[in-house]
Amino acid sequence: MQADVRTAAAPDAAAPDSVTIAAAGRVLVMQQAGAQHRIDATTLRGACRCAACTAANLAGAPAAVAPDTRLTAAAPIGSYALNLAFSDGHARGVFPFGYLAELAVAAASTDAPEQAA
Numbered sequence: 001m002q003a004d005v006r007t008a009a010a011p012d013a014a015a016p017d018s019v020t021i022a023a024a025g026r027v028l029v030m031q032q033a034g035a036q037h038r039i040d041a042t043t044l045r046g047a048c049r050c051a052a053c054t055a056a057n058l059a060g061a062p063a064a065v066a067p068d069t070r071l072t073a074a075a076p077i078g079s080y081a082l083n084l085a086f087s088d089g090h091a092r093g094v095f096p097f098g099y100l101a102e103l104a105v106a107a108a109s110t111d112a113p114e115q116a117a
């Protein structure tokens with residue numbers, strides 16, 4: 001049972017300049033060190049690392065994420081993470097800023113083919 005501990009060990013998880021919920025809750029926008037990270041609510045919900053979601057993932061049965069899942073709140077936890085709340089009522093996830101940046105980069109690379117420009 002080997003958990004992914006990269007984020008916990010990341011020393012460069014700088015606090016963002018700003019965090020906003022955009023597109024009626026569908027996108028988290030994080031300004032960090034001159035870069036703008038945009039992460040879909042469904043991506044974030046699926047990437048939740050709370051105890052319940054981690055246990056479900058380890059059991060091979062991750063929670064289903066509805067395609068219309070939206071963010072309902074983003075609250076800072078100290079200076080290292082956000083607590084995100086979702087429209088399905090799930091609000092236990094703690095998302096370190098470094099982890100959010102990783103998710104944004106991963107999402108940007110997988111979303112690239114969708115850009116018609």
Ligand SMILES: [Zn+2]
Binds near residue numbers: 048090
């Ligand atoms: Zn969770």
